[in-house]
Amino acid sequence: MAGKKKSAGQGKKPHKNKPTSKKYTKYTISGDKVTRAKCCPRCGPGVFLMDSQGRLYCGKCHYSEFNTKK
Ligand SMILES: [Zn+2]
Structure with missing residues (x-):
């Protein structure tokens, strides 16, 4: 955010799916084992x-x- 505020008209931000936490890239699921x-x-x-x-x-x-x- 660059400190610029938009005035009325944009009450809701479009929802974006957050990328999965990097933490979970450390888990490898192979079959039923983690x-x-x-x-x-x-x-x-x-x-x-x-x-x-x-x-x-x-x-x-x-x-x-x-x-x-x-
Ligand atoms: Zn440490």
């Missing part, structure tokens, strides 16, 4: 670690973990 991305051990469940170049990184507390699995 696989969850790794969570941050510091921030707890709900804060996912980002997978980058074989490392897991928390964008919240900057915790990073090496992914030793190959």
